[in-house]
Amino acid sequence: MSTIIPIPAFADNYIWVVRDGTRAAVVDPGDARPVLDYLAREGLTLAAVLATHHHQDHVGGIEALVARHPAPVYGPARETIPKLAHPLRGGDAITIPGMPLDLRILDIPGHTAGHIAYVGDVGSAPALFCGDTLFAAGCGRIFEGTPAQMWASLAKLAALAGETRVYCGHEYTLANLRFALAVEPDRASLWDRQAAAEATRHRDEPTLPSTIALERATNPFLRAGHPVVRAAAAAHAGHPIVDEVESFAVLRAWKNEFR
Numbered sequence: 461m462s463t464i465i466p467i468p469a470f471a472d473n474y475i476w477v478v479r480d481g482t483r484a485a486v487v488d489p490g491d492a493r494p495v496l497d498y499l500a501r502e503g504l505t506l507a508a509v510l511a512t513h514h515h516q517d518h519v520g521g522i523e524a525l526v527a528r529h530p531a532p533v534y535g536p537a538r539e540t541i542p543k544l545a546h547p548l549r550g551g552d553a554i555t556i557p558g559m560p561l562d563l564r565i566l567d568i569p570g571h572t573a574g575h576i577a578y579v580g581d582v583g584s585a586p587a588l589f590c591g592d593t594l595f596a597a598g599c600g601r602i603f604e605g606t607p608a609q610m611w612a613s614l615a616k617l618a619a620l621a622g623e624t625r626v627y628c629g630h631e632y633t634l635a636n637l638r639f640a641l642a643v644e645p646d647r648a649s650l651w652d653r654q655a656a657a658e659a660t661r662h663r664d665e666p667t668l669p670s671t672i673a674l675e676r677a678t679n680p681f682l683r684a685g686h687p688v689v690r691a692a693a694a695a696h697a698g699h700p701i702v703d704e705v706e707s708f709a710v711l712r713a714w715k716n717e718f719r
């Protein structure tokens with residue numbers, strides 16, 4: 461049965477490994493060293509590298525990794541990814557060689573212009589690898605897109621099955637929850653989530669994966685259209701909010717300067 465393991469990298473990145481038997485697929489290897497160590501320690505053969513977007517902290521380790529472990533590199537067609545062998549677009553479907561791993565590709569532009577996500581069943585549950593677009597209780601910064609694009613991308617992810625496990629690229633959960641509580645201080649489920657996440661971090665464990673159901677219930681960015689969140693966005697902006705995209709845009713700008 462396939463399992464998913466995090467390899468911590470840099471200050472707060474996670475490199476996700478899907479492993480089954482002696483084979484492994486690696487998502488967003490920003491750094492080769494910890495992946496090479498993990499593969500050697502566990503006696504695994506690299507079956508594939510999957511990239512979500514072109515940022516260095518997600519692709520920086522690809523060259524060194526495939527130099528030691530030749531394996532096909534999958535990634536967004538619209539971005540420059542080292543050693544890219546399989547350029548992917550939304551609607552594509554792939555099977556990882558030698559693994560029981562079928563993945564669908566979603567286009568989710570906004571953080572970067574060509575950002576993609578991978579969705580598929582791993583073990584008994586659907587899994588989503590979404591890079592820096594949807595985070596636990598947050599979302600990525602909009603570097604190469606518009607708020608409308610990012611909102612549409614997040615809406616696409618929010619529409620996945622509730623039990624879908626969310627494997628994102630960074631451990632940002634506690635900082636995201638502090639912001640979420642500034643937006644919705646009266647939401648009890650947010651305080652519960654914060655207490656649970658603090659306990660997890662005190663044990664030095666990842667707060668991930670999250671689930672789509674939990675994100676729909678507590679992620680302020682997915683809740684931008686909710687009246688309470690809209691009211692908070694309007695109060696912060698100091699003017700009425702016309703629609704959910706504007707609400708989302710105000711929240712994203714607010715988070716950028718939130719300390």
Ligand code: ZN
Pocket residue numbers: 513515571592
């Ligand atoms: Zn990024």
Ligand code: FE
Pocket residue numbers: 515517518592629630
């Ligand atoms: Fe990143």
